[in-house]
Amino acid sequence: MANGRVRKFLTKKLNLSAFPVVGPISIWILLFVLMPLAVIFIISFLGRDIKGSIVPSFSLDNYRLLFSEGSEYAKSILRSILFAFATNAACLIIGYPMAYWIVKYGGKIKPFLLLLVIVPSWSCYVVRIYALKQLIGYPGIINNFLLNIGLVSSPIEILYTPHAVILGLIYIWLPFMVLPIYASLEGIDPSLLEASVDLGATPAERFLTITLPLSKGGIFGGTILTFIPAFGDWIVPLLLGGNKVWMAGTYIAHYFIVMGDLPLGSSMTVFLTTAIVLMIYICIKLGGEQAIERIL
Amino acid sequence: MIKRKKFVIALAVFCAVTMISASVSFAVDKPEEGELSGxxxxxxxxxxxxxxxxxxxxxxxxxxxxxxxxxxxxxxxxxxxxxxxxxxxxxxxxxxxxxxxxxxxxxxxxxxxxxxxxxxxxxxxxxxxxxxxxxxxxxxxxxGKNDFVYSAERVDCIESWWDVLKPEWQGRYIMLDDALGQITQAARAIGITHDPSLLNPEEFEQVRDLLIKMKKGARAIVSSFGEAKSMLISGEADGWFSANLLIAGEAKEEGYDIWGCIPKEGTLIxxxxxxxxxxxxxxxxxxxxxxxxxxxxxxxxxxxxxxxxxxxxxxxxxxxxxxxxxxxxxxxxxxxxNILNGPVPLEPGEYATMDDWVTLWEEVKATK
The missing domain is CATH 3.40.190.10 (Periplasmic binding protein-like II)
Known part of the structure; x- marks a missing residue:
């Protein structure tokens, strides 16, 4: 069956008329996405000798090591999933009302309000994290304020904790949840809502039966844009977690940069990439074509 | 019109050639001997x-x-x-x-x-x-030597390396993300007076226990001297478990008093x-x-x-x-x-190897 499909694909005439349009991007994806991934995939099955050099012999040891009993990497995967879900949920809880409010009450200043959402993401990622550090640090603005109004007697510990990492991920990725949801909500035909009012639907019914289902694409589009980067992030945990909160990305960076263990780092990358692709697939399945449209 | 099969073959050849080319180091024009440039x-x-x-x-x-x-x-x-x-x-x-x-x-x-x-x-x-x-x-x-570096404006120096485990120091000191420096210094803290690069399994276990305890009380494990300086100056932390005084000079120029001392167990050079x-x-x-x-x-x-x-x-x-x-x-x-530590063994034997050290440090950092 599968062979038949492959044979059919290979024997079909190739229409080169579309090449000027899709050719350059296809070559780009091939050279800079698929080929590096292929190299990483191959390296993930190789080993290392005692000097740390890569040995060209096939082995599944790297994958066995990843999921051996008590593996810190396996724990970090679970931690990453948890953090990414928390980030995603928080971005949705904050971002949906924000986008809804802009669409419904933004009026003439909608573009300005959207700009306010987008502007922070124009500045450097690391600069934004450092700005957040000034806010949540031990001697930071929030602690100073709480101490000054007498709400706390000693500074509260936010920075360099798992909470700080989740806060940082929400802060960085929130705009990427707001924008797709905004696009979805903006695209809803107002006559549908008007008709539901005429038919006696309550505001809650209107939201649950019309607005929410029609903004599904934006929600899943936003999920792709927030969950995935949060899942693989290692800069935020490094800077806001004080190098004490390790996510899956932290391990990959550590094995590539510090330990120079390319095979083990590659096997981690393959696993993480597979998990991300699976997540995208689930989002597209649940969100439909709209999920893709909203992130493009 | 060509068949997709031919196109796929051509593409595969192209990929193979590109990959081979990428793995070959191209000769780059180098300056003549004795001539400085670039x-x-x-x-x-x-x-x-x-x-x-x-x-x-x-x-x-x-x-x-x-x-x-x-x-x-x-x-x-x-x-x-x-x-x-x-x-x-x-x-x-x-x-x-x-x-x-x-x-x-x-x-x-x-x-x-x-x-x-x-x-x-x-x-x-x-x-x-x-x-x-x-x-x-x-x-x-x-x-140089590795000191306990501290903010002299806010705290006094510690007497023993173990003092950082006391309640008053919890969450108030930082460590450096450097396996070699941290493990050798911890070895000194547990009383090792020989070359701390040569740790037998028992000593290695003691070092592991101490470092895990220290990590739990550390405010952060910093990745750079700049980050450490900024934390000691801002009040984010008061002390730094083992580093040289590099940041003291810069802090002094900025009007801050950062200094170091050697606790009683001694230090490394x-x-x-x-x-x-x-x-x-x-x-x-x-x-x-x-x-x-x-x-x-x-x-x-x-x-x-x-x-x-x-x-x-x-x-x-x-x-x-x-x-x-x-x-x-x-x-x-x-x-x-003081002790000038030698190389950490690379091959398995009587002492913990470099791989053991790196793995230990990874474990310390990842432990909650």
């Missing part, structure tokens, strides 16, 4: 990129000197092993053997470093143990060196810059960052404050009272 790339700790020296050297020779900072000694090995090209690296003395064994360094031709003769004989003698295979692999560039990677693209530049680093002016600049001058002509020219920080008058005692 860029000199260094990799090493913050503090070895002397602003005055680099600027003047670059201007007078028409070259650019760039620096890649490391957060741990292991990074030099990892980057060179991965094929990265640098002209100079500044590893800790304990890491030189690993670089030599892996064929990542080239022997130093001391005749190309006129200022080599300025090196203090005692420093050269101390470094002799790292001249593997009868060759010179590194040129000593700085030495370091003797960093300049090494030249085997694949250094700008060999002439590397030798010229190393020569410049051994000049009197650069050595004085180095002393201003609270590191020890390795040449014999610079110390007499230092201010009284800087001169008193290192016992230049009694260097033999300095080297005998």
């Amino acid at each position: 860029t000199i790339r260094m990799i090493g700790w913050e503090g070895y990129d002397f602003p005055r020296t680099f600027a003047e050297f670059g201007e007078s020779n028409g070259v650019t000197v760039t620096m890649t900072y490391i957060a741990s000694n292991d990074e030099i090995f990892a980057k060179l092993k991965a094929g990265a090209e640098y002209d100079i690296a500044t590893p800790n003395q304990a890491n030189v053997e690993q670089l030599v064994v892996n064929d990542l360094l080239q022997p130093i031709d001391t005749s190309r470093i006129p200022n080599y003769k300025n090196l203090h004989p005692l420093i050269l003698k101390a470094f002799e143990q790292f001249n593997y295979q009868g060759k010179i692999w590194g040129v000593p560039c700085a030495f 370091f003797l960093d060196s300049y090494v030249i990677p085997k694949n250094a693209p700008n060999l002439d530049g590397a030798y010229a810059l190393i020569n410049q680093m051994l000049s009197t002016d650069t050595q004085i600049e180095l002393a201003e960052m609270y590191m020890g001058c390795v040449t014999k002509d610079a110390p007499p020219l230092l201010s009284a404050d800087l001169y008193s920080y290192i016992p230049y008058d009694n260097l033999p005692k300095f080297f005998s009272d």
